[in-house]
Amino acid sequence: MNLKQLSESLGLSQTTVSRALNGYPEVSEATRKRVQDAAHRHNYRPNTRARSLATGRAHMIGHVIPISTRHEMMNPVFSDFIAGAGEAYAKAGYDMTLSIVPDDAEDATYRSLAQKKTVDGIVIHGPRANERRIKLLQDLDLPFVVHGRASAEDSDYSWVDVNNRRAFSRATELLLDLxxxxxxxxNGLEDMDFAIRRRQGYEKALRERGLAADPALGASDEMTEHYGYDTARRMLAGHTPPTAFLVSSLISAIGVRRALEEADLKMGRDVSVITHDDELSYLGNGKDVPIFTATRSSVREAGRIAANTLLELIEDPARTPRHHLLEAELMLGRSTGPAPQES
Amino acid sequence: MNLKQLSESLGLSQTTVSRALNGYPEVSEATRKRVQDAAHRHNYRPNTRARSLATGRAHMIGHVIPISTRHEMMNPVFSDFIAGAGEAYAKAGYDMTLSIVPDDAEDATYRSLAQKKTVDGIVIHGPRANERRIKLLQDLDLPFVVHGRASAEDSDYSWVDVNNRRAFSRATELLLDLxxxxxxxxNGLEDMDFAIRRRQGYEKALRERGLAADPALGASDEMTEHYGYDTARRMLAGHTPPTAFLVSSLISAIGVRRALEEADLKMGRDVSVITHDDELSYLGNGKDVPIFTATRSSVREAGRIAANTLLELIEDPARTPRHHLLEAELMLGRSTGPAPQES
DNA sequence: GAGAGGTGTCAAAGCGCTTTGGAAACGTAG
DNA sequence: CTACGTTTCCAAAGCGCTTTGACACCTCTC
Structure with a gap:
């Protein structure tokens, strides 16, 4: 059933039916009611393609997920972010498309999204410190918001980010206090912006106590469980093993815990661990008392905020960029304790 | 730059330009070359909305993810599935849209997707044993493929699934042999089809050795880390604690491991664990020797297969439904060993 | 030298909707 | 009874593309 058929069946013009359905005032309440009933009865819904061709609005948001060509890794954080964003879109009557893009084919994807007019706006995931995509989208004149930031970018753009620097400096301070x-x-891969900021926070806290970061105690890679395990194992076997680990993801922290157990070290007594916790729905960090002491910030909530920010931007493209800096909570759990006495 | 402008700039009609670009034979190679060059120079790409209005094909696949209203849980498996599917779509020039749907609003979503003609086909995620969505989509005449199956459905439809029954009976047999x-x-939530099948496999293996499943040793819920931990803890504290755990997800298995460690039980010696492993990219199960003995099947590969199956179905709607039953490998790891002697 | 058969190109219709610019119908006031 | 708003509706244009049917123009062939 399409508009034409519907309007014929009602003995009205397409114009009137369209107006009645879209809430325009130039149609009498009686007619509107009659039209709405018929539409509902026939389960009529306007064809999106025709509608967006006519209005110029796709009612569609694009999410572009770079997938590292090296590891074929999907960032696990992404699914919860999407869940939050999806919720916001649904409320506003928008749909969401996903582009999984190998990081060497990015430019083409963005240009194509912009040219093909499939979407009204874009969310950028996983920004690097030096992020070409921002400039590119500005040139393409397509509204966008970044989940995260790009330190090396000095133009103004909309973003939603966690205060990674502060979170990690606070966590480091706690460990120093202990x-x-x-x-x-x-840490995560240090071409990623969030990882750079976390390191900065960590180093700042050390520096303020007159300490320097020991390069042997720093690692950076894709944040898998295995990476956490390997790294912890290697460092613990070194000749100045750490007494505490600051970990960039709960998944890697689980790997660190595995290494500790294997070495018969008790977490929270022999070795302390603080991790960042994105509050992924399937990976809860304990119920009453958290397993891990953690800097915590809901990525799902970030998704919701990013989506709404973007929708505002689309509504009013003249609007100046918006920034949302979310503070992470520092949640005390059972994985931290005083440093063991040197013996 | 749109078709009209491009054709004017070339002094050709829109028809010729369109045909040249779409590879129709009625245009001379010289002209085609000239058109392609110009298109490339102007970075021309046809407007998707107009194109699909004209052709009737959206070049878009919908993925509908039910989100449990109870726990607001995103199935972690989903992101890797999507990665696999996305790859296949990209190759075929298709896009992908995501609908995150609270499970009470499903019917409406499907009807709407079908009516609005936003997508050419749909992938159904997380089928329950009794799955209304299949009947619904058949009625709506929208091509679809199911990731998983619906035991209670007796009509024929396309699906991609792991042989859950066989996998779990083999795993159970191994434990019995030990x-x-x-x-x-x-187990996972037992209104989910995959969970039912896994239980069937488990019970079948027990039955064949003249054993019955002890209800005290069965659990069923959303597969979080915490659920694994809680369940294992509770069971180990019972008066006939299990000597082995068969777990439906690696994430929950990590929770089980945590409970074991807390109870000072060594995994693989005091208590054995077998888990199902979907090969999520960030959750590798060890590198050389797997941590967990596991029934293993790549969900990413499943995504790829599902996508291609659906594309074939769209290409030729008359085609009979296709089924892909993937066999899980049983990978021996370090989490299994002979049952401890009764003392 | 005319008809047959290709080849290369085009004008125009159509996809299903929104929206512009009227126009008919209906009061109401002068 | 005319004039003039209001209200209610409509015909038609337009969004950017594909595709149908037709038309020149060439090249053969007999």
């Missing part, structure tokens, strides 16, 4: 001096940083 | 008799099943 007497730890050899603190390992098990 | 001398285990009290084997716990830490």
């Amino acid at each position: 007497g730890h001096r050899r603190i390992a940083l098990v | 001398g285990h008799r009290r084997i716990a099943l830490v």
Whole structure:
């Protein structure tokens, strides 16, 4: 059933039916009612393609997920972010498309999205410090918001991000307060912006106590469970093993825990661990008392905020960029304790 | 730049330009070359909305993810599935849209997707044993493929699934061969089809050795880390604690491991664990020797297959439904060993 | 030298909707 | 009874593409 058929069946013009359905005032309440009933009865819904061709609005948001060609890794954080964003879109009557893009084919994808007019706006995931995509989208004149930031970019753009620097400096300070001096940083890939900021936070806290980061206690890679395990194992076997680990993801922290157990070290007593926790729905960090002491910030909530920000931007393209800096909570759990006495 | 402008700039009609670009034979190679060059120079790409209005094909696949209203849980498996499917779509020039749908609003979503003609086909995720969506989509005449199956559905439809029954009966047999008799099943939600099948496999293997499943050793819930932990803890505290766990997801298995460690039980010696492993990219199960003995099947590969199956179906709607039953490998890891002697 | 058969190109219709610019119908006021 | 708003509706244009049917123009062939 399409508009034409519907209007014929009602003995009205397409114009009137369209107006009645879209809430325009130039149609009498009686007619509107009659039209709505018929539409509902026939389960009529306007064809999106025709509608967006006519209005110029696709009612569609694109999410572009770079997939590292090296590891074929999907960022696990992404699914919860999407869940939050999807919720916001549904409320606003928008749909969402996903482009999984190998990071060497990015430019083409964006240009094509813009040219093909499939979407009204874009969410950028996983920004690197030096992020070409921002400039590109500005040139293409397509509204967008970044989940995260790009330190090296100095133009103004909309973003939603966690205060990674502050979160990690606070976590480091806590470990220092507990007497730890050899603190390992098990970080994400350090071409990623968030990882750089976390390192900065970590180093700042150390520096303020007159300490320098020991390069042997720093690691950086894709945040898998296995990476956490390997790294912890290697560092613990070194000749100045750390007494504490600061980990960039709960998944890697689980790997660190595995390494500790294997080495018969008790987490929270022999070795302390703090991790960042994105509050992924399937990976809860304990119920009453958290397993891991953690800097916590809901990525799902970030998704919701990013979506709404983008929708506003589309509504009013003249609007100046918006920024949302989310503060991470520092949740005390059972994985931290005073540094063991040197013996 | 649109078709009209492009054709004017070339001094050709829109028809010729369109045909040249779409590879029709009625245009001379010289002209085609000239058109392609110009298109490339102007970075021309046809407007999707107009194109699909004209052709009737959206070049778009919908993925509908039910989100449990109870736990607001995103199935973690989903992101890897999507990665696999996305790859296949990209190759075929298709896009993908996502609908995150609370499970009480499903019917409406499907009807709407069909009516609005946003997509050419649909992938159904997370089928329950009794799955209304299949009947619904058949009625709506929208091509679809199911990731998983619906036991209670007796019409024929396309699906891609793991042989869950066989996988779990093999795993159970292995545990029985190792001398285990009290084997716990830490399963997913048992209104989910895959969970039912896994239980069937488990019970079949027990039955064949003249054993019955002990209800005290069965659990069923959303497969979080915490659920694994809680369940294992509770069962281990019972008066006939299991000597082995059969777990439906690696994430929950990590929770089980945590409970074991907390109870000072060594996994693989005191208690054996077998888990199902979907090969999620960020959750590798060890590198050389797997941590967990596992029934393994790549969900990413499943995504790829599902996508291609659906594309074939769209290409030729008359085609009979296709079925892909993937066999899970049983990978021996370090989490299984002979049952401890009764003392 | 005319008809047959290709080849290369085009004008125009159509996809299903929204929206512009009227126009008919109906009061109401002068 | 005319004039003039209001209200209610409509015909037609337009969004950017594909595709149908037709038309020149060439090249053969007999």
